[in-house]
Amino acid sequence: MMDWTDRHCRYFLRGFAPDTLLYTEMITAAAILRGDRQKLLRFDPEEHPVALQLGGSDPEALAQAARIGEEFGYDEINLNCGCPSDRVHSGAFGACLMLKPRLVADCVAAMRAAVKIPVTVKLRVGVVDAHELGEGASRRETARAAAARFGDAERAALEQFVDGIVAAGCDAVIVHARKAVLGAWSPADNREIPPLRYDVVRALQARVTPVPTILNGGLRTAAQVVSELRWADGAMLGREAYHRPMLLAELSAQRGGELPTRLELLERMAAYASRELARGERLSWIARHMLGLYAGMPGAKEFRRRLSEGAREQQASPQLLLEAGESSERLGEAAA
Numbered sequence: 001m002m003d004w005t006d007r008h009c010r011y012f013l014r015g016f017a018p019d020t021l022l023y024t025e026m027i028t029a030a031a032i033l034r035g036d037r038q039k040l041l042r043f044d045p046e047e048h049p050v051a052l053q054l055g056g057s058d059p060e061a062l063a064q065a066a067r068i069g070e071e072f073g074y075d076e077i078n079l080n081c082g083c084p085s086d087r088v089h090s091g092a093f094g095a096c097l098m099l100k101p102r103l104v105a106d107c108v109a110a111m112r113a114a115v116k117i118p119v120t121v122k123l124r125v126g127v128v129d130a131h132e133l134g135e136g137a138s139r140r141e142t143a144r145a146a147a148a149r150f151g152d153a154e155r156a157a158l159e160q161f162v163d164g165i166v167a168a169g170c171d172a173v174i175v176h177a178r179k180a181v182l183g184a185w186s187p188a189d190n191r192e193i194p195p196l197r198y199d200v201v202r203a204l205q206a207r208v209t210p211v212p213t214i215l216n217g218g219l220r221t222a223a224q225v226v227s228e229l230r231w232a233d234g235a236m237l238g239r240e241a242y243h244r245p246m247l248l249a250e251l252s253a254q255r256g257g258e259l260p261t262r263l264e265l266l267e268r269m270a271a272y273a274s275r276e277l278a279r280g281e282r283l284s285w286i287a288r289h290m291l292g293l294y295a296g297m298p299g300a301k302e303f304r305r306r307l308s309e310g311a312r313e314q315q316a317s318p319q320l321l322l323e324a325g326e327s328s329e330r331l332g333e334a335a336a
Helices: 007-014 029-034 037-041 059-072 095-099 101-114 136-148 152-167 187-192 198-208 222-228 239-243 246-254 262-278 283-287 300-310 319-335
Strands: 050-055 076-081 119-129 172-182 213-216 234-236
Touching (some): 007 262, 029 037, 029 059, 050 059, 059 101, 076 095, 076 101, 095 101, 095 119, 095 172, 101 119, 101 152, 119 136, 119 152, 136 172, 152 172, 152 198, 198 213, 222 246, 262 319, 283 300, 300 319
Parallel strands (some): 076 119, 119 172
């Protein structure tokens, strides 16, 4: 979710579900240690509970970054060992770290010793390195077969990895229930082509209990999430919640929360945007995360158009958010 779940996005999503744990986009430990950490780590108090997701493979650097995250007030530190993007593969962090279980265990131990808040790890059920694949026209089919394969060797590698991080003090494992194919497929391919293996995650949960196992991958509807929560200790939603954020409100309502109206959410965001614009932010930086508010509704296209075009105008006002919503509501009423 790099470039997606920034602080504006998280503030928006908080309006749908008061208690859902939100995660930052992956931020490298090096960026925190050497860059503008105020810009990278600042967040609104309303975002709580919020976890800082780190990228990196150096135990000492990760420990320092985790300590800084705790000082900033984050509620959890998460190490990303699941992202298959070439941007992270080339940087020796993300899903390629699953090929280095001992190093990851050392990273977890170092972070665990540095902070008092929970330390968690995001991972895949396995990885396929491009070096394992052939060349030429058969390469894609070889990758597809490798992504679907889960035998004794794959199970042993996953168990070794998870046993190591649990022994090092990992407080929860968050498992994307697909393999990642590194160096050969795009992130989009890695989200869709490898088959979902909830059975593998379920077996892993039984192995590591009482450490919580959080399920990720392929979750699209509130009913599906509720069904999987009969066995999983939690569920993580990514792009589905970004593109259709009312899903978070639907799940919150399942737990007794109130289902907010879209106009109520827009009023909240208009007030937030007013504060942020006064600090020098641009409305387009906020509005770009809100395009899915009317997803599946008759006024969805009109809402996206008004926000996309209007927020880029130099004199764009937070009032635009409400005007776009009201226009979409009218279209919905007419369609009904």
